[in-house]
Amino acid sequence: MSTDTGSNTAPRLSVCLTFDFDTHDAWLAGSTNPAHVSRGEFGAVAVPRVLDLLAGKGIKSSFYVPGFTAINYPWLVEQIHDAGHEIGHHGWKHENAGDVSLDMQREIYEKGAAALEGILGSRPVGYRSPNGSYNGDTLTVLVENGIEYNSHFSASDFTPYYLRRDIWKGPGEFEFGEPVDIVEMPFAWHLDDFVHFEFLGGFTSTLNAPSAVREIWQGDFDWAYDNTPGGVLVLCMHPGVIGRGHRLRMLEGLIDYMAAKPGVVFERVLDHVTTWRAANPLDSYRKVRSPHNPRPY
Numbered sequence: 309m310s311t312d313t314g315s316n317t318a319p320r321l322s323v324c325l326t327f328d329f330d331t332h333d334a335w336l337a338g339s340t341n342p343a344h345v346s347r348g349e350f351g352a353v354a355v356p357r358v359l360d361l362l363a364g365k366g367i368k369s370s371f372y373v374p375g376f377t378a379i380n381y382p383w384l385v386e387q388i389h390d391a392g393h394e395i396g397h398h399g400w401k402h403e404n405a406g407d408v409s410l411d412m413q414r415e416i417y418e419k420g421a422a423a424l425e426g427i428l429g430s431r432p433v434g435y436r437s438p439n440g441s442y443n444g445d446t447l448t449v450l451v452e453n454g455i456e457y458n459s460h461f462s463a464s465d466f467t468p469y470y471l472r473r474d475i476w477k478g479p480g481e482f483e484f485g486e487p488v489d490i491v492e493m494p495f496a497w498h499l500d501d502f503v504h505f506e507f508l509g510g511f512t513s514t515l516n517a518p519s520a521v522r523e524i525w526q527g528d529f530d531w532a533y534d535n536t537p538g539g540v541l542v543l544c545m546h547p548g549v550i551g552r553g554h555r556l557r558m559l560e561g562l563i564d565y566m567a568a569k570p571g572v573v574f575e576r577v578l579d580h581v582t583t584w585r586a587a588n589p590l591d592s593y594r595k596v597r598s599p600h601n602p603r604p605y
């Protein structure tokens with residue numbers, strides 16, 4: 309006799325596998341070295357491998373794509389989209405948004421969004437900044453453009469929250485601002501493949517074994533599963549990084565481990581955001597004191 313009531317049960321834990329599909333754009337800044345920039349080209353080689361893995365596991369996920377990558381590899385962006393994955397905004401040429409003016413951020417945003425729209429016919433509603441670079445104006449641009457969620461802040465781990473538009477008066481000087489209608493899907497550097505696996509002088513110098521990375525990622529998964537029912541684990545990966553053979557094997561094994569746990573679901577980021585937003589309306593959220601809203605409105 310079947311007693312399966314799974315379809316009516318909220319997930320114990322959601323897992324969002326996310327991929328920043330960077331290519332040359334991520335390596336061009338300040339470089340005239342074609343060997344250096346070729347590291348980005350491998351991202352385009354690896355996308356089909358990642359898509360095959362996700363298809364084999366029946367998982368839909370979210371990809372964040374710079375406009376420059378989109379116009380150079382439109383057929384890969386179409387393949388991602390046609391497979392049912394979400395595509396979000398990831399800058400134009402992988403610029404550091406935190407280093408430029410408000411007007412320049414608006415221009416960069418527009419070029420990136422227009423490139424995706426030209427291929428997909430619609431504009432993205434999810435955003436992840438290249439290099440985790442923001443400044444006090446960035447949320448203004450995202451709000452102006454109807455962005456529904458962001459995924460590069462680290463004020464939580466397995467629970468989404470609304471971002472605040474804080475008031476920055478200069479380096480190190482800020483005041484709490486009001487929550488805005490952008491859901492943050494928490495990010496953490498230890499859940500990002502790049503810092504574990506890639507050599508980049510002055511930034512990372514480690515080339516870790518996949519087993520070491522799996523220990524960290526699985527450790528967070530296990531803790532979240534036990535302690536944050538209804539929560540979400542967001543892994544940030546890059547096809548050009550995780551798409552190397554030994555690392556793909558690790559990811560496949562980790563997916564199988566997570567999928568075997570009762571109540572675990574794999575979701576696109578936007579799908580989780582939509583569910584979370586419905587359960588946590590901004591009007592109610594703003595009235596309740598929390599670490600992310602220390603001065604209720």
Ligand SMILES: [Zn+2]
Binds near residue numbers: 328330398402438
């Ligand atoms: Zn990137």
